[in-house]
Amino acid sequence: MENTNDTHNVKRSFSLWVGEMREFLRGHFSLDEDKAQRDEVVAAISKGVVFRGVNLWVLIFATMIASLGLNVNSAAVIIGAMLISPIMGPIMGIGLSLGINDFELLKKALRNYALMFIVAIITSTVYFLVSPLSSNSSELLARTVPTTYDVLIALFGGLGGVGAKTRQDRTSTVIACCAVATALIPPLCTAGFGLATGQIKFFVGAFYLFFINSVFIALATYLMVRFLKYEKNAFIDKVRERNVKRLMMVITLVTFIPSVVIGFHMVRVSLFEAVADKYVAQVFRFPHTRVIECKKAYKHGDRNSRIELLLIGEPLGEEIIGNARAQLYNYGLQDVELIVRQARTGDRVDLKSLQLSYSELLDEKNAQIDELKQRLSKYKMKNIEYDDISREAGAVVPDIQSISLSKCLSYDVGGTVQDTLLICVVKSRQPMTEADAERLRRWLEVRTKIAQVKLYTE
Structure with missing residues (x-):
């Protein structure tokens, strides 16, 4: 009798707990x-x-x-x-x-x-x-x-x-x-x-x-x-209601059913590709061989699903490839066709073509770099020893107090570089004569190897 009461109490407690849980879920998830x-x-x-x-x-x-x-x-x-x-x-x-x-x-x-x-x-x-x-x-x-x-x-x-x-x-x-x-x-x-x-x-x-x-x-x-x-x-006209419902049912079926079928097909394709990726990652793990391309095709019509691999590195023997095909069953891919292409087969030409394309791409990049270097050389100017020139200029024209030098490029109205200019601004203790100015300008042309020197005095 006591056991019966205990069982009844357990059932009652469980029912109360289920009711409370139902109320909790209903209160939190109700719309x-x-x-x-x-x-x-x-x-x-x-x-x-x-x-x-x-x-x-x-x-x-x-x-x-x-x-x-x-x-x-x-x-x-x-x-x-x-x-x-x-x-x-x-x-x-x-x-x-x-x-x-x-x-x-x-x-x-x-x-x-x-x-x-x-x-x-x-x-x-x-x-x-x-x-x-x-x-x-x-x-x-x-x-x-x-x-x-x-x-x-x-x-x-x-x-x-x-x-x-x-x-x-x-x-x-x-x-x-x-x-x-x-x-x-x-x-x-x-x-x-x-x-x-x-x-x-x-x-x-x-x-x-x-x-x-x-x-x-x-x-x-x-x-x-x-x-x-x-x-x-609700429709007042029952005949119209029946016709409208039929039409809407047809529209619903024509719209939703193909999409649901397509959706399930996409799910199957995604599952196949996920399993295929797992199979390739786990089975084709070799120290000196790498999978560089993996193509997966889900079955279509009478054609079975297939996995096509392109390998580089140390060629795999037929026994190893056969063992890999045998493991398809362990991954649920028993009806899948496995195609393995390696460098030692006729695909060697494809690998050479791949290397050639990379070589051509590298040559193209190098050509672009050379062209940019040539264009940059037009704007690049040799360094001028400004400190040496400033000291030597004092010996050429003794009255010079300070000298400023600036190297620049001259352009025509079309934006083409015409020549390199050296602009020199000289500050003298006494007004500089034309002879001293000309002597200084000629000396700067020889010293800097710049044919165009513009001299300004203060």
Whole structure:
């Protein structure tokens, strides 16, 4: 009987602890506190959907700033552009409209989304067409290939942004920070760069990244709306309600399902590349052989995944390479094809080409240095022994009290160096005669080996 009471007390204590923990978690993680009314949130997001007047001009200015940042490879400038960009408005509008069955809001959001895309693309394309800088900076290259991290950032950034939108106080910095994190405007500018420079690969990759980010931000908004249990719009006409719901369901499936599939594919690619990097780092560790290039290709169609390595140093034997292939199974890469290229194979020509390219680059740098030295020699002047000359000048003209010497270059109006001049200012105890002045000037020409001497007396 006593054991039964103890068991009952333990269960009761555990139930009380679970209840207290539930209340603690509910109090700290509940979104009901400071939650704005549904209609207020819908009105705020609907207002941000429209690109007209100031919103449109701010979008153009933000696109120009982001293009400048990408052009000069400045992350700080790009962040500034993302802070002022109103680009998340239509995307949140799409997610909200799908969550509350607002067909009119969906149409308005899609129209403004298309307008936003066209204006941003045209602005960035025009900028890069007239910009004198057209190199592929690291900031531009980073916006051409979407990764799993971009999907996750867009999803959680969207959740944070719409979560802040549903609060009564919407002056928080959360929305601006989410705009920076999701990085929507830089891919649009990169797409414009691709069009302006004729690099279609840049355009496709950047647009793909922008579309992926947009879809997952809209998905985040939809999930938050459903989590907060916002009331869906009701239609008086039941037939119209059924048709609208079907249409919105089709739009939802067509938009979200491919993106989710793409997202899972990107996750698989990222996992494969991470495991492949670990495999190469641990298996191909040799004291006199180094991996200088590692290419990883995930399976596509009937073609299996493959890892292609380029090695330099002491060649590896077939037995060692075979053992490395056998270890693929230990890393879950049993279906992966391993290709190893070494200097002792036909790739020796490639290594020589690599060395030749470095040699050519070094020769080019040396030529530039020589040219700069030649140009610098035009401005370089031989040292003058000013102290010796000052003492000797007193012997040439005894009445000299002090002498000032300055060596300079003379230019024509076109900026070309004409000659070297020596300017001499002499202070004499008594007025210097023309004969003494001429004798001093001729002596300075011989002494300094400068043909042009300008003599001034005080």
